[in-house]
Amino acid sequence: MRVLGIETSCDETGVAVYDAHRGLLAHRLHSQVALHAPYGGIVPELASRDHIRRLTPLIHATLDDAGLTLSQLDGIAYTAGPGLIGALLVGASVGHSLAWSLGRPVVAVHHLEGHLLAPLLESPALTPPFLALLISGGHTLLVEVRELGRYRILGESIDDAVGEAFDKVAKMLGLGYPGGPALEKLARAGDPARFRFPRPMTERPGLDFSFSGLKTCVMNTLAKTAATDQDKADIARAFQEAVADTLAIKCRRALRQTGLKTLVAAGGVCANQTIRQRLQTVAETEGARLFLPRPEFCTDNGAMIAFAGCLRLQAGQREGLAIQARARWSLEALAPIRS
Template identity: 40%
Template sequence: MSEDIKILAIETSCDETSAAVVVNGREVLSNIISSQIDIHTKFGGVVPEVASRKHVEAIGFVVQEALDKAGVTLDEIDAIGVTYGPGLVGALLVGLQYAKGLAYALKKPLIGVNHIEGHISANFIQYKELKPPFVCLVVSGGHTFIVYMKDYGEFEVLGQTRDDAAGEAYDKVARAIGLGYPGGPKIDKLSKEGNPQAIKFPRANFHDDKSLDFSFSGVKSAVLNYLNQMEMKKEEINKADVAASFQKAVVDFLVDNAMKACKLKKVNKIAVAGGVAANSCLRETLISAGRKDNIDVLFPEFVLCTDNAAMIGSAAYFEYMKGNAAPLTLNAIPNLKLGER
């Protein structure tokens, strides 16, 4: 075994086919992403069956390109890391079966990675000196969590959404005001032209001051009700104001709970992960709140916010160093919880 540990990582949990070569969990030699966004846009969202077929078509080429760009051969790889949940079961199975075939043929360890853990680990790539403990806010189309990372691979979930994920709410609101899919970037862009104070949209109240959970179905429903009422009155809808007011309600909720988590755990560092981490309003608001409370706020670069294999390679490295190889019987778990093995 070489001194440097090279992980070939594969990610196919949703609609990106990605492969990467990562060294020692922090140095990315390649990170190839084949996106299906143009295909799913015309459907208004990801179609699972279509996603699976496109993964099958792309995965061989994507893995080879990752190896070529990294300048390494399969013989030089120390282990194969792969997402096995959570995600779309058909999509997960494509990457998992490919990774299992490679691990078997090459006689290399197979490292199963939780997709959410991968998102958190993206920060280890961006910030080479970052070490636990810290709080992480995971915000994406399918997940919204506040996590306390005690150590590498050791997590305590402090709060999570009780219904829609933040990114899911963005997509539904974007569709309602005619922006299309994907909703997050489009609402973020349109919000810059609107007044975030124009409409008072509610945020969930759990009648528990200590709860760090989220709920976004209420604000989503409030937006839909507002739009229906305006249409019935035949009044003009200012889409920019709707987008900005909706975004403020979501971002304020995320930021408030993130700051509470840092105080609860007495840490001065919060890392953000997931596709919504690319949102400009979330970045600006959280950084501003962090300055007031002397909390360092860390965001990965945009390519590491979306689904990608480099983050899976980082998480796989830390599992590999703990000796946590998976059997070749490893199956996809679409509802895998953070911390489960």
């Protein structure tokens, strides 16, 4: 089965073709970073309009890369949510239109399930049960995966997602948008011994996260310094270390509580090397295996949607005539993926 995957949930237009037997055949991604950078964040209407401009050419280019025509596709998968509703509707409309015109089945994919399954693109030996950490600009979740499609949320952020916290702290430090990669680069020049920020919600039971107090700590610390380049680097280092430690502590706790011996981490923030190293340490000390997608599959992409869509199409799942797009959509509401 060859499946075209379409991702338009936020500010990246992703297209991919996945073959159930041969794996990923081709994928392309257009980022809107330059479009939104002057505004310091994502402008939803601009995001939607850019998806409209980019999606059709990207589909044709990706099919050319794969050496396929539209008629050789066996199914279409698109991100139906969660995300920006206008952006989602672009991918959903194109996905349904293609499916109707070709007489092929179409399936709506949960964006977070795409991220969660992204490590399987390169690690087919990975099978449930496992613990998943999903960290991105809009989400911070610890998820128990007992079988594909059946998810139980163990913990989540009660305020900002971790990626959002990175962007806001980066803005405080004058780093612009997007903040995560710029903050990680600045932190490399920081003195690890100068500041130590709290590891929020790690001294109480539970698996939920909170990063609002950590942002306040950054703001107060910055106000007490001369805000030199070195001051900012030291603060960036302390913030990144606090986030990485917090995620590691919660993952260790979740592994012990569930008894699981496999940890999967995914989402845009998972591209951060300090976080990846800290999670590797957790896995080693807990006798667990760690699976991480390569950095290009951490951010939003069409490959993860094509893969997740292929699994659901193979399981016989299909959409009706109604176009599905949801700004909010719980992972726990999904049906299991069973052949």
